[in-house]
Amino acid sequence: MYGWIWRHLPGPVALRVVEALVLVAAVVALLMFVVFPWLEPMLPFNDVSVQ
């Protein structure tokens, strides 16, 4: 998977490193700001009230 991505990044090695870092940052941002906030209410450790 990672090897495949690396082989398909265009440009010389230095540019590819930059591209890879941008990809990683994009994935982390997607997780932090979209996926986790959506997922969190469904997980069983944040209910603090009695009902």
Next chain:
Amino acid sequence: MSTSDEDPQTTQIPAVGAESPPARTADRPPAPPRPRGGKVRAAVRGFGELLITLGLVLLLFVVYELYVTNWKSGRLQNEASAQLEQEWRDAPQDQRQLHIDPADGQAFARMYIPTFGVDWSFTVQEGVGPEALEIGPGHYKDTAMSGQPGNMGIAGHRVGKGAPFNDLDLLNSCDPVVIETGDSFYVYRVLPMTGEVDGWADGKGARQRCANVAPLQHKQHAYDETFGRRIVLPSRGDAVSPVPYKARNPLPKASQASLLTLTTCHPQFSDAERMIIHGVLTNQYKKAQGTGYDDLLAEIGEA
């Protein structure tokens, strides 16, 4: 490099080869074509990479829960705090009895727990929905307001989202919890723990800071289950009933004690149970011009 005095072109890697740098790739013959098992190998490698990726995502989620949610909640709390401050400043002194019926998610009071440090302070929002609790502790709707007889219920996060109630388990009997409204400070103190009830008057109850704290069950049998700290199942909604753990209210309003009940998740990092802290109103101070929380702390001997 190699200290051999043979011709470098024909030098074999010496016995210490494991420590010497490997031969450069360019010197090697081209890699042989992949064997037939290449597909299996790729699948196994792909599976391994997937597992590593999942592990990293899980770690990231922990970082999110413990840190990222705190940043967002911190920002929301600052906004709510500034807004409440503004509201109190703008209202004329005699009209500060506002917020008898605050809107959902609106901050209407401020709470302090001196035991957690002089700077421990959060606004209290109306409601215990996720939006309210992301800002700070939330007040159970339909429970008493500060100072009223009955039971003022407040829920708060213990992990992430500012974690206002992170250290709730460290509260001991007689520790104060202060609620500030537009015109007053209400000082509640944690009730005696289960094991302290017997012999309270001659034991801890004799201390000055426990002056107005006494086991409730000695006066009213209806409070037989109300202690300083309890661990209950999440379904015990009656923990915030006017008389705790009595779903069908046995006492008329006039003979109810003025209680404060804090709830959070328990054990930490789980929500299998709830930790409940019960406190009783011991003092009430009208806010005077130019005095604040610091003066109150000195007044109640917690400075």
